[in-house]
Amino acid sequence: MRSVVRLAAYVPAGSLGGLRIGAFDEDTFTLGATAVERAWGERDSPSESVEVHLFGEYPKMAEWGFPALLGREAKVLRHPGDAGELARTLQELEESSGGPAILVAAELPERTSGRPGHSSSPVGAAAVAFLLEHSSAARPFPLEKGGTNRSAADVAFHRAKRREARLKPSAYVGDWDAAPADGRPVNADLARHAADWDISAVSEGAYVPRARYLENLPSRWRFVAEECDNCHEVTFPARGTCQRCRRRDGLAPLLLPKDGGRVVAVTTIGKGGQPTEFDPQVESSGPYQVALVELANGIRTTLQVTDATAGEVRVGDVVNTLLRRLYPMEGEWRYGRKAVPTLMGKAERDEPSVDGRPNSETS
Amino acid sequence: MLRGFNDSVDKTVREAEALAHRAAIVGAGHTRFGVLDAGPRALVRSAVESAFASVDKGAERQDVSEAFLATLGFGGSQIGNSAALLAEEAGVVGAPVTRVENACASGGFALRSAVGALSARASPLVLVVGVEKMTDVSNARRRYWLGVSGDTEWERLAGLTFAGVYGLIASRYFAEHGNASEALAEVAAKNHENGALNPNAHFQKRISRAEVLSAPRVADPLGLYDCCPVSDGAAALLLSPPDLAHRFTDSPVYLDGMGAGTDFLAVQERGKITSFRATQRAAHEAFRSAGWHRSDVSFLEVHDCFTIAELLALEDLGFAGPGEAPAMTLSGATRRDGRLPVNPDGGLKAKGHPIGATGVSQVYEIFLQLRGEAGSRQVAHAGHALAHNVGGAGATAAVSLFSVG
Numbered sequence: 001m002r003s004v005v006r007l008a009a010y011v012p013a014g015s016l017g018g019l020r021i022g023a024f025d026e027d028t029f030t031l032g033a034t035a036v037e038r039a040w041g042e043r044d045s046p047s048e049s050v051e052v053h054l055f056g057e058y059p060k061m062a063e064w065g066f067p068a069l070l071g072r073e074a075k076v077l078r079h080p081g082d083a084g085e086l087a088r089t090l091q092e093l094e095e096s097s098g099g100p101a102i103l104v105a106a107e108l109p110e111r112t113s114g115r116p117g118h119s120s121s122p123v124g125a126a127a128v129a130f131l132l133e134h135s136s137a138a139r140p141f142p143l144e145k146g147g148t149n150r151s152a153a154d155v156a157f158h159r160a161k162r163r164e165a166r167l168k169p170s171a172y173v174g175d176w177d178a179a180p181a182d183g184r185p186v187n188a189d190l191a192r193h194a195a196d197w198d199i200s201a202v203s204e205g206a207y208v209p210r211a212r213y214l215e216n217l218p219s220r221w222r223f224v225a226e227e228c229d230n231c232h233e234v235t236f237p238a239r240g241t242c243q244r245c246r247r248r249d250g251l252a253p254l255l256l257p258k259d260g261g262r263v264v265a266v267t268t269i270g271k272g273g274q275p276t277e278f279d280p281q282v283e284s285s286g287p288y289q290v291a292l293v294e295l296a297n298g299i300r301t302t303l304q305v306t307d308a309t310a311g312e313v314r315v316g317d318v319v320n321t322l323l324r325r326l327y328p329m330e331g332e333w334r335y336g337r338k339a340v341p342t343l344m345g346k347a348e349r350d351e352p353s354v355d356g357r358p359n360s361e362t363s
Numbered sequence: 364m365l366r367g368f369n370d371s372v373d374k375t376v377r378e379a380e381a382l383a384h385r386a387a388i389v390g391a392g393h394t395r396f397g398v399l400d401a402g403p404r405a406l407v408r409s410a411v412e413s414a415f416a417s418v419d420k421g422a423e424r425q426d427v428s429e430a431f432l433a434t435l436g437f438g439g440s441q442i443g444n445s446a447a448l449l450a451e452e453a454g455v456v457g458a459p460v461t462r463v464e465n466a467c468a469s470g471g472f473a474l475r476s477a478v479g480a481l482s483a484r485a486s487p488l489v490l491v492v493g494v495e496k497m498t499d500v501s502n503a504r505r506r507y508w509l510g511v512s513g514d515t516e517w518e519r520l521a522g523l524t525f526a527g528v529y530g531l532i533a534s535r536y537f538a539e540h541g542n543a544s545e546a547l548a549e550v551a552a553k554n555h556e557n558g559a560l561n562p563n564a565h566f567q568k569r570i571s572r573a574e575v576l577s578a579p580r581v582a583d584p585l586g587l588y589d590c591c592p593v594s595d596g597a598a599a600l601l602l603s604p605p606d607l608a609h610r611f612t613d614s615p616v617y618l619d620g621m622g623a624g625t626d627f628l629a630v631q632e633r634g635k636i637t638s639f640r641a642t643q644r645a646a647h648e649a650f651r652s653a654g655w656h657r658s659d660v661s662f663l664e665v666h667d668c669f670t671i672a673e674l675l676a677l678e679d680l681g682f683a684g685p686g687e688a689p690a691m692t693l694s695g696a697t698r699r700d701g702r703l704p705v706n707p708d709g710g711l712k713a714k715g716h717p718i719g720a721t722g723v724s725q726v727y728e729i730f731l732q733l734r735g736e737a738g739s740r741q742v743a744h745a746g747h748a749l750a751h752n753v754g755g756a757g758a759t760a761a762v763s764l765f766s767v768g
Contacts (some may be wrong), residue, residue, distance in 0.1 A: 207515070208515060208516050208520060212516070216516065236632075237517070243632070264535060264538075264636075265531040265532065265534045265535035265538070265636060266531065266534055267523075267527050267530030267531050267533075267534055267582045267583055267584075267585075268530075268580065268582070268583035269522055269523070269526075269527050269530075269581075269582055270579060270580045270581050270582070270583070272506075272581060273524060273526050273527060273530075273581040273582045274506075274522055274524065274527075275506065275507070275510045275519050275520075275522065275523070275524050276503050276504075276506050276507045277519075277520070278522050279503070281522075288522060290521050290522050290523050290527055290531070291531075292531050292535070292630065292631060292636070298634065300631045300632075301517065301631050302517050302518050302521045302523065302531075302629065302630070302631045303521060304521045304522050311583070315534060315535070315537075315538040316538070326520060326521075327520055334520070
């Protein structure tokens with residue numbers, strides 16, 4: 001027997017405030033990945049395999065993307081995106097025994113219908129992930145069975161929200177009810193342009209070959225560093241050698257925190273300051289910020305800032321990180337983590353900003 | 364016994380002197396820097412011709428036993444085997460030529476290789492040429508090439524070019540030491556003032572601090588006038604062993620010490636981003652090998668690709684304490700008539716920055732200044748000079764020390 005032990009719902013910040021669409025750098029894989037990360041948490045047992053059931057449409061790379069995200073063997077199974085299928089699958093999993101299973105329902109409405117109230121789904125961009133694990137007592141999760149016209153993501157999302165209070169510990173981390181008071185503006189045009197971003201555009205020479213991209217996924221997606229048992233130096237990104245004592249033996253993987261990083265330095269890239277690969281992004285979305293973020297004591301990484309207006313993030317702010325589309329290369333989207341501002345994580349704003357000018361002028 | 368002792372003392376003194384002068388610059392040439400009609404071949408030819416013309420007692424192409432070419436190969440027109448291009452245009456076909464590519468520090472490292480070749484192979488004359496042709500490609504290709512020497516995986520593909528990386532560095536510098544916008548503007552204004560007196564400079568006009576501060580932001584807090592321009596140009600040096608220098612000139616400029624260093628490509632892997640360890644290491648090695656003190660130096664040629672880089676250079680080279688470079692700059696100490704003139708030729712900021720040519724061009728300026736030939740921009744009492752050349756955002760750095768002996 002298996003029971004739902006955790007669930008997580010994720011609604012991107014850009015989906016709040018009337019227009020229910022995702023950010024320009026999101027797709028169903030990034031939406032689902034964020035919900036899965038939150039439902040799964042951190043685990044030390046990379047040998048434990050997991051089943052991942054996907055409901056709805058996902059990019060082809062989801063087959064290897066979810067195993068890479070979880071850092072372990074995972075069997076990825078695709079299902080139609082309707083609520084009936086979700087309920088049936090859930091019941092089957094509850095009634096059978098086996099290892100952990102994750103159900104993912106992610107939905108990204110067509111970006112072309114960006115007008116308020118005209119999104120193709122009542123939910124809009126959202127994702128829900130259920131985590132089922134072995135359990136001696138049957139505790140079926142109350143999802144309607146049978147056919148329904150509603151999407152799996154829609155039904156699961158609302159059911160998940162209602163059940164949230166009774167699940168211990170609560171893993172409901174969506175910000176559905178916690179819309180920021182100032183409701184960040186969502187520009188449907190931006191998202192539409194981004195959808196047109198020609199993924200055949202390549203960067204000639206300064207690019208990351210696919211093999212290197214895949215090799216480096218643990219560091220880029222999961223923030224896997226290496227800790228040396230000889231000198232205790234933490235090397236990030238992992239490169240198989242301790243950067244202090246140069247030893248190649250005794251390196252243990254160490255997961256760095258994905259949330260709560262501190263901005264050490266930040267710059268706003270104005271028009272013309274970006275590498276050519278980012279021209280389409282700048283043309284559609286305008287200036288963006290890039291921050292040097294300290295993830296843990298002394299361990300830093302360079303991250304583009306998303307779900308924010310340019311100039312919003314400043315030195316000293318606390319940021320979280322999410323998996324997003326980075327850039328198109330070799331005919332595919334490359335994914336990696338980006339920084340997002342946190343509501344409570346703004347550094348003291350009484351001080352003048354880094355550039356000595358009001359925030360609103362930074363772009 | 365005593366005679367033998369004196370001989371050995373003499374030998375030690377001679378060895379020390381030989382060590383003090385590791386190479387002699389006997390000729391130096393330079394093209395105009397800027398947006399030029401000339402292509403890379405013509406630029407190389409013209410810089411080499413002007414270097415030969417500057418040798419007081421004359422030198423022949425046959426005297427050149429080896430040559431080094433500093434270039435990034437910007438635009439990709441001759442991205443491979445460009446050493447042979449140099450041999451053709453310099454008229455030294457047959458002699459071994461090596462291309463040295465360390466991004467913006469190519470020139471400084473080519474000089475280092477040339478000094479190594481002089482001592483290793485007893486060459487009478489070694490030629491060093493730096494060249495870059497940057498303005499013959501489209502704007503999109505230019506921006507593409509400007510970022511190829513940074514970290515690709517974590518920095519470029521997070522959306523950063525060098526302006527962005529130096530923008531991060533400036534933001535951190537402000538956070539640690541307070542807002543230094545005024546000092547950055549002063550670096551730009553001071554270097555433009557010097558560039559206005561340099562007939563080879565890309566920009567020969569003065570700009571005010573206010574203009575720098577109000578320019579559009581490229582990578583906040585850096586604006587358009589905090590960045591060096593994209594320029595074409597070439598520079599060339601003729602080096603000889605110190606004991607042969609007087610065959611070519613009665614007033615050689617000696618290279619007395621050099622150092623170089625590297626650091627992680629990506630700034631995320633460095634403990635501190637408001638100083639460059641590669642520069643610190645290079646300076647330490649250079650001063651130790653020359654036996655000089657900081658106070659011996661009369662002026663500096665430093666790598667000011669962005670205004671913030673000049674402040675970092677003053678601190679990393681040991682001429683200002685951490686966080687003290689802005690005050691030193693605003694005090695006027697680094698102006699041409701100040702206590703320690705910095706970039707009397709206008710620096711990368713005003714003179715221009717043809718990538719491979721820059722490190723060689725810095726030594727051209729030192730050659731002129733130490734020989735008292737810098738005309739209206741001549742620095743007073745110029746006896747000892749330092750050249751500082753950085754690759755990328757501090758991933759490579761070379762420092763050299765020069766004197767008139």
